[in-house]
Amino acid sequence: MKVAVSGLNNTDNPAPGVPVIKSISSKHEIIGFSYDPNEPGNYMSLTEKTYLMPYPSLGYEELKRRLLYIKEQSGINAIIPNLDAELPLYIKYQNEIESLGIKLCLPSSENFELRNKNRLDSLSKDLNIVYPKTHEVSSVSELEKLIDEGSKFPLMIKGNYYKAYKAHNLESAIEYFYKISNEWGFPVLVQDVVEGDEINFVGVGDGEGTLCGGVAIKKLTTTEIGKIWTGVTIQNEKLLQIAQEFVKLTKWKGPFELEVMANLNQVYMIEINPRFPAWVYFATRNRGQFTAYGNRHYGG
Helix, strand or coil: EEEEECCCCCCCCCCCCCHHHHHHCCCCEEEEECCCCHHHHHHCCCCCCEEEECCCCHHHHHHHHHHHHHHHHHCEEEECCCCCCHHHHHHHHHHHHHHCCCCCCCCCCHHHHHHHHHHHHHHHHHCEEEEEEECECHHHHHHHHHCCCCCCCEEEEEEEECCCEEEEHHHHHHHHHHHHHHHCCCCEEEEEECCCCEEEEEEEECCCCCEEEEEEEEEEEECCCCEEEEEEECHHHHHHHHHHHHHEEEEEEEEEEEEEEECCCCCEEEEECCCCCCCCCHHHHCCCCCCCCCCCEEEE
């Protein structure tokens, strides 16, 4: 099968594309999809050919034109989109794309919206786990009111879709509020900080309620921007149970990543990503296991 893979950035803030390619290239021919000719993955000799893609903001018709051209030129059979910004377009039009003879494995639009940060409280209750106390704010005055009413620093200042910063005082909270709202709009989320071990789980759902496989890791060290640098695979039955229940409840189709904090026997939901994470090749090295034991380390 000839598979197109996006997300070819491979700097200190890597996208998932390169590790996805490494995970599947032994069994499939790879075509690269790139939004920037300077992405390092374009020059790592990992793809048969790489095509520049139209930005998702240009809409489906531009994407369709490009996909038809690429299919005619290179005969792609499937696409694995790996970037948050492009996923809504691929998800919304996945039936139309599949009618072109190009397979996708993605969640429904309803499931994609379900894991938005301002809806994770409800989903976490359904999964019987805790979601940290979270407030939506749309102005600095609302942020200041939260502090006056008793919210204690440090606090996480988050975008509804992307970005998160830890604020230790009101001045930094206001700075992060403007930084997020200027880039991603409103609402901005203000969330209690949860202490514990950061553990993540990557899995794939079959769309009918079954978890096809997955691997859990514990982050040991991260980069300055919070990306995993070293980690170890772990066996965590509670996290595996949460992942299985998540897939069963939502009938999730395709890849996902659960980000949680574990504190003794309590697990707190932090985030659900609707795609493979950039550390997914670590999971590939542990193929065939739902969880792996703590005897392997991931570096870089």
